[in-house]
Amino acid sequence: DQQVKQNSPSLSVQEGRISILNCDYTNSMFDYFLWYKKYPAEGPTFLISISSIKDKNEDGRFTVFLNKSAKHLSLHIVPSQPGDSAVYFCAASPFGDEKLTFGTGTRLTIIP
């Protein structure tokens, strides 16, 4: 049972435009959410996080939105740059839990 779902395995976006990556979850106990970025042959690197007490968190070009009622979060990247081409994983955990539940990832390709 996939508790964190990323339904788009891949996404292509023109350089300079907005990239929107989506993630849905089913476990109502999740209240902390993270996005990780992974390049080939490297481990995932942390991008941005959000707790359930907020509905938006920004860090430079990256913004994460959380809709608790819909159990949905999204990552916006604007403007998209070629270096953003990578696989993006959404992850979630209950507060204070050491275990992260990851989605299956979305491969983002930025077209120059």
Added chain:
Amino acid sequence: KAGVTQTPRYLIKTRGQQVTLSCSPISGHRSVSWYQQTPGQGLQFLFEYFSETQRNKGNFPGRFSGRQFSNSRSEMNVSTLELGDSALYLCASSLAGGVGELFFGEGSRLTVL
């Protein structure tokens, strides 16, 4: 500051063998987690150690085990390897575990023939 180091980076084993993977966390980090990444399954949590104690375990069979040493280095072991164990095994460290950022190593890619 050195990152998370995993060894070996690549290895090939045959069915029935056992394997040990090693992870050295970032200096000062006391929590080490292990994840398995396979195509189509994303990253799946194996277990997490803090101060030599396993605090959390994922839904994997008992063939998968781990331990943490007093210097926070960790090892995971898979016994009686199966073809389906072929995967990228990722280790991540954090200061104290719980809610917060994980720092991942580059992974150990295991191929079982």
